[in-house]
Amino acid sequence: MTxxxxxxxxxxxxxxxxAAAYTMASRGLKVLQLERxxxxxxxxxxxxxxxxxxxxxxxxxxxxxxxxxxxxIEQRFWMMDDTSHTGMQYRSDDFNETNPNRYTIIRxxxxxxxxxxxxxAGTTLLCETTVTELAHDTEGKVIGVRTDRAGDVILxxxxxxxxxxxxxxxxxxxxxxTPKPETVALAVKEMHFLAEEVIDQRFGLKANEGCVIEAAxxxxxxxxxxxxxxxxxxxxxxxxxxxxxxFAATMESPYDLLENxxxxxxxxxxxxxxxxxxxxxxxxxxxxxxxxPPLFGNGWVVVGDAAQLNNAVHxxxxxxxxxxxxxxxxxxxxxxxxxxxxxxxxxxxxxxxLEKSFVIKDLRKYKDMPALLHTNSRNFFTxxxxxxxxxxxxxxxxxxxxxxxKERATTAAFIKARSRWGLVSDAVRFAxxxx
Amino acid sequence: xxxxxxxxxxxxxxxxxxxxVDSGRPHIKVRPHQSPSVxxxxxxxxxxxxxYELNDQGQVEITTDGCMECGTxxxxxEASGEIEWNYPKGGFGVLFxxx
Ligand SMILES: Cc1cc2nc3c(=O)[nH]c(=O)nc-3n(C[C@H](O)[C@H](O)[C@H](O)COP(=O)(O)OP(=O)(O)OC[C@H]3O[C@@H](n4cnc5c(N)ncnc54)[C@H](O)[C@@H]3O)c2cc1C
Ligand code: SF4
Numbered sequence: 001m002t003x004x005x006x007x008x009x010x011x012x013x014x015x016x017x018x019a020a021a022y023t024m025a026s027r028g029l030k031v032l033q034l035e036r037x038x039x040x041x042x043x044x045x046x047x048x049x050x051x052x053x054x055x056x057x058x059x060x061x062x063x064x065x066x067x068x069x070x071x072x073i074e075q076r077f078w079m080m081d082d083t084s085h086t087g088m089q090y091r092s093d094d095f096n097e098t099n100p101n102r103y104t105i106i107r108x109x110x111x112x113x114x115x116x117x118x119x120x121a122g123t124t125l126l127c128e129t130t131v132t133e134l135a136h137d138t139e140g141k142v143i144g145v146r147t148d149r150a151g152d153v154i155l156x157x158x159x160x161x162x163x164x165x166x167x168x169x170x171x172x173x174x175x176x177x178t179p180k181p182e183t184v185a186l187a188v189k190e191m192h193f194l195a196e197e198v199i200d201q202r203f204g205l206k207a208n209e210g211c212v213i214e215a216a217x218x219x220x221x222x223x224x225x226x227x228x229x230x231x232x233x234x235x236x237x238x239x240x241x242x243x244x245x246x247f248a249a250t251m252e253s254p255y256d257l258l259e260n261x262x263x264x265x266x267x268x269x270x271x272x273x274x275x276x277x278x279x280x281x282x283x284x285x286x287x288x289x290x291x292x293p294p295l296f297g298n299g300w301v302v303v304g305d306a307a308q309l310n311n312a313v314h315x316x317x318x319x320x321x322x323x324x325x326x327x328x329x330x331x332x333x334x335x336x337x338x339x340x341x342x343x344x345x346x347x348x349x350x351x352x353x354l355e356k357s358f359v360i361k362d363l364r365k366y367k368d369m370p371a372l373l374h375t376n377s378r379n380f381f382t383x384x385x386x387x388x389x390x391x392x393x394x395x396x397x398x399x400x401x402x403x404x405x406k407e408r409a410t411t412a413a414f415i416k417a418r419s420r421w422g423l424v425s426d427a428v429r430f431a432x433x434x435x
Numbered sequence: 436x437x438x439x440x441x442x443x444x445x446x447x448x449x450x451x452x453x454x455x456v457d458s459g460r461p462h463i464k465v466r467p468h469q470s471p472s473v474x475x476x477x478x479x480x481x482x483x484x485x486x487y488e489l490n491d492q493g494q495v496e497i498t499t500d501g502c503m504e505c506g507t508x509x510x511x512x513e514a515s516g517e518i519e520w521n522y523p524k525g526g527f528g529v530l531f532x533x534x
Contacts, residue, residue, distance in 0.1 A: 036526075042529075107531070127525070128525040128526030244511065251477050252480070255445050280452075280531055
């Protein structure tokens with residue numbers, strides 16, 4: 001093994017690493033992939049929604065055998081206060097199409113499948129192997145890696161860092177900074193098992209149709225955060241995440257938040273009687289465009305969560321990971337086919353290709369959103385949801401109060417809580433950040 | 436069938452998970468200290484696996500057995516040198532069945 005030199009080493013067998021390894025191996029490159037878990041997916045956590053389009057670009061016929069749970073026909077957004085939720089709901093039978101657009105998946109199972117495809121394409125995969133260090137030549141070019149297995153440096157022309165949000169190797173090697181507490185969210189998640197028919201019934205679904213709920217409000221106790229509930233075939237993934245900086249400032253316990261969410265009167269009936277089979281925790285990069293580190297250098301590129309390529313506004317991460325992995329792979333194949341060395345100047349191709357894709361375009365679009373939500377979390381996550389609930393209740397309760405008085409009361413409540421200027425400025429800033 | 440919705444003991448939650456513990460080789464260590472910093476202290480409630488706890492002398496101690504390798508403590512306390520953070524040796528640590 002140590003005598004061999006590879007065209008590329010991929011660190012990590014998550015979404016981005018698998019996409020990169022598949023792309024390179026299927027185009028004839030000699031690829032080694034290293035994964036610290038017992039199997040691909042054993043360390044990975046996701047909600048999880050998987051977006052078909054981005055996987056189709058890698059494995060067009062994935063629907064034939066990928067472990068997909070349900071395809072989504074309905075999405076609900078809930079603004080929650082302690083006893084109520086104000087919701088928006090979109091459901092369409094159009095999503096019952098031949099090639100559905102979004103699916104729920106279970107990461108450990110999906111990653112195992114993806115990894116099998118990657119190996120079938122010719123990649124050599126070594127699991128139970130933690131990469132401990134990047135190896136450099138005297139000029140500082142990355143030339144390989146060291147692992148916790150016995151043996152020397154494993155050599156390669158280029159190393160693809162697909163190591164996920166913690167990005168230990170890249171940060172230790174000084175290629176980028178360790179994520180800051182305000183640029184990562186900590187999410188906790190449980191898997192609740194229920195009979196398929198019970199899930200169908202509770203959410204009004206049939207035959208593989210799925211529904212997801214995303215919820216914000218007082219459930220995150222003044223922190224910037226989001227909770228989710230995703231229907232799988234025979235289970236419900238339920239979780240909540242908030243910024244690490246805010247967890248530290250408030251000293252809230254993530255499992256308390258999760259229990260609280262599960263016990264909310266709007267949520268509890270949906271999971272009642274379920275059997276919990278796993279509790280997981282993971283970070284999510286939330287820094288957005290401004291947190292993206294250098295993406296390439298001499299002998300290396302970085303993809304996926306390790307590069308903070310995650311769209312917190314739309315809850316998309318795995319598709320950006322898959323796409324950045326694929327594009328990095330394509331760039332490396334092009335450079336290799338031209339017979340050029342894997343040095344910084346040439347690997348810049350990866351960045352320019354990525355900039356033309358939705359990955360960077362989307363992140364750039366929302367570049368001001370993280371700062372807005374995070375500096376204003378009390379208004380967005382507590383004040384507004386409470387006000388919305390009051391307004392809705394005011395609207396729905398029929399009593400002898402004249403409607404005009406109800407309307408005035410609602411407006412007054414908003415202004416009292418946030419001042420006219422505050423409301424306008426939040427609205428304007430929100431509109432600009434969204435633009 | 437268990438109705439787990441009223442149960443908030445983290446230990447019970449972690450009990451559902453699969454771990455391969457590398458006995459005697461904890462992957463995270465807390466530097467000896469007199470009294471913990473604000474961030475280190477925060478970990479006693481923020482760590483999702485409740486690995487960090489105060490001892491009788493008011494110092495923060497870690498037991499890594501239930502660790503889910505999320506990295507939260509690293510993000511909060513590695514830069515100040517209060518903790519030393521690594522992944523477990525390949526194959527060890529938490530093994531998610533679902534993820
Ligand atoms: C709770 C939660 C919900 C989410 N929901 C969604 C969702 O609904 N839709 C969506 O699109 N995205 C979602 N995401 C985001 C998504 O999970 C990530 O964006 C995606 O997994 C990133 O893929 P990646 O390959 O970059 O990293 P990962 O999937 O984290 O993979 C990194 C891999 O590298 C390995 N590794 C790390 N270091 C080393 C090392 N030194 N040596 C060897 N191996 C190493 C790890 O074991 C791991 O397998 C969610 C995330 C969380 C936490
Ligand atoms: S990595 Fe996460 S689970 Fe493990 S000790 Fe640190 S905060 Fe706790």
